Amino acid sequence: MIIINNLHAKIDGKSILNGINLTVKPGELHVIMGPNGAGKSTFANVLSGKPGYEITEGSVQYLGKDLLAMSPEVRACEGLFLSFQYPIAIPGVNNMYFLKAAMNAIRKYRGDSELDAMDFLKVIREKLKEVNLDDSFIKRPVNEGFSGGEKKRNEILQMIVLQPTLSILDETDSGLDIDALRTVAEGINNFRNSDRSFILITHYQRMLDYLEPDFIHILLDGKIVKSGDKSLALDLEERGYSWVKDQSSQLPKA
């Protein structure tokens, strides 16, 4: 699915990513954990092509193609989806219109016919139920006046409508109450299958109670310093990041 090799990135001259190596296979769910400032969001932004970052070293192969050479919209059309940590409001553009434009842009890129409003409405009504949102939701302007929970559910709605192959979820669990957390997790679980992969970025272990991750990675100072299975998240919860830091400082420098 995606092979990330020795990825280095800078913003405003400051090095944030210092050699990330990660391979995600189809169907896998990888979790990236790490303290504030470790480079988690930068990692998500760089993969999705957000402007402003400078890639200084490394490569990313996505479905056999050079991901870093693609524009953000091409990455999206190729099936890479980012669930934003802070989804931005777009006043005056209703959610339905926005999603339809997105879906049709992607369909057009893939050579499929564009959906008309009626067909699209059928698709979206089905999906709304999955994330526990009612019809009125899609008539509201994109993210405008949405509560924190609504914004995150809207991201998941977009994900299940656009059907990406690789979903990067940047702190999709933060700011959610326990019910919304469960809804979001269910949305992800229902969407999982053997072809789709996920990279979930989070601070906390709590979302993992509802999901079945294949791997946990700990990001520290722009590098993955430790990888393991689900139990690593529990260890981390118990012992904190300082435990990892101490361990990693004892590692011989590569």
Added chain:
Amino acid sequence: MTDNLKIIERITQQEYKFGFVTDIEQDTFPPGLDEDVVRRLSQIKQEPDWLLLWRLKAYRHWKSLTEPDWAKVMYSPIDYQSISYYSAPKKKKELESLDEVDPELLDTYNKLGIPLEEQKLLSGVAVDAIFDSVSVATTFKDELAKAGIIFCSFSEAVKVHPELIKKYLGSVVPITDNYFAALNSAVFSDGSFCYIPKGVRSPMELSTYFRINASNTGQFERTLIVADEGSYVSYLEGCTAPMRDENQLHAAVVELVALDDAEIKYSTVQNWYPGDKEGKGGIYNFVTKRGACRGRNSKISWTQVETGSAITWKYPSVLLQGDHSIGEFYSVALTNNYQQADTGTKMIHIGNDTRSTIISKGISAGKGQQTYRGAVKVMKNAAHARNYSQCDSILIGDKCGAHTFPYIDVRNPSAQVEHEATTSSIGEDQLFYCNQRGISAENAVSMIVNGFCKDVFNELPMEFAVEAQKLMEVSLEGSVG
């Protein structure tokens, strides 16, 4: 500068499409303005004495005034003596039909997509085309005449319907109204006149198309629309000009009169040449537009889409004199590159139970500066007046500006006045959000801007709405980076 900002720049820097010049022989006055010029102009137009006297009075008043400087626009002083006040395509005789119009002229209007030719008459819009100082063609006259509607050039109206002109000219915008209205009154050369008789609903949209062609000339046209009791008319106005390095002055006056139960809907798509990317050239658009709701239950609605001109100074207003009369103002104004616009409206509530609505959407891109300036005034005897104003601005990029100056003056305690205003920007984050969902930056900007303008576009007649939407896209091309 990041990629998205570059796209913003690219989208807002598209070339102006209507910048060609028509090569045609023209009669043009030498530059300069004095009483003699006013007299000669009146003479060429074979005007009656009362009109010449009216012009001279306006000219003398204009001379006593100084140019206003309260608008939030900056430009080097206009030299009124360097402008030519009359320019017309040469013609041998009076035109009987479109066939006699100079093919160069028809070609010009064809290039602009204006339906002047017979085959295009099917599109069902009656057009009066004004080329520089004179009206060159009015279509559909006969059909309109059957309904009793008068729709002709202003010059013709002065000759054929002097009683109507005498009665209504200057009755809404008096010669003393303001600097540019006084200048227009002195030197206006042509324009459109429209009269809808009692109880008649105009069977088609009426439209005037203005084209500035000659260099170093000003365009001063005058539009007068009178809707008699119980009548209805929808009127469209479009404008373009060639690309020239110097600035050209356009100072028009539009007067609307609606009597009892009459309704006038006036829509403008203003696309005068805005100047180049460096702010060189472009039209100075100083326009006075005002409607008087004289009768009970009368209604005047202004809808404007302003994408052109280097400078726009324009406040289409409504005097709500009749009881239960309604005034509306829907505006989308776009300033890109170095364009400046100071625009808005005035709603003056004089009668009882009068209502007004103001919806203003301003879009600034490039180094554009935009000001909404609106006044809502409720007079002492106007009981139960209501106003709702909404002024929204959107900024594209980080070098433009948006400003809002609402003036509210309420002298009757039963009035209800509401004002809402917002300013937002199309940020890089919004563009990236759209990009990440597969939507290109250009489509994202046009989606955001169209979403923003939707309330106003909905007020435009169908074919105009489509044109306006396209125009916005073109005007914004090069604005996103």
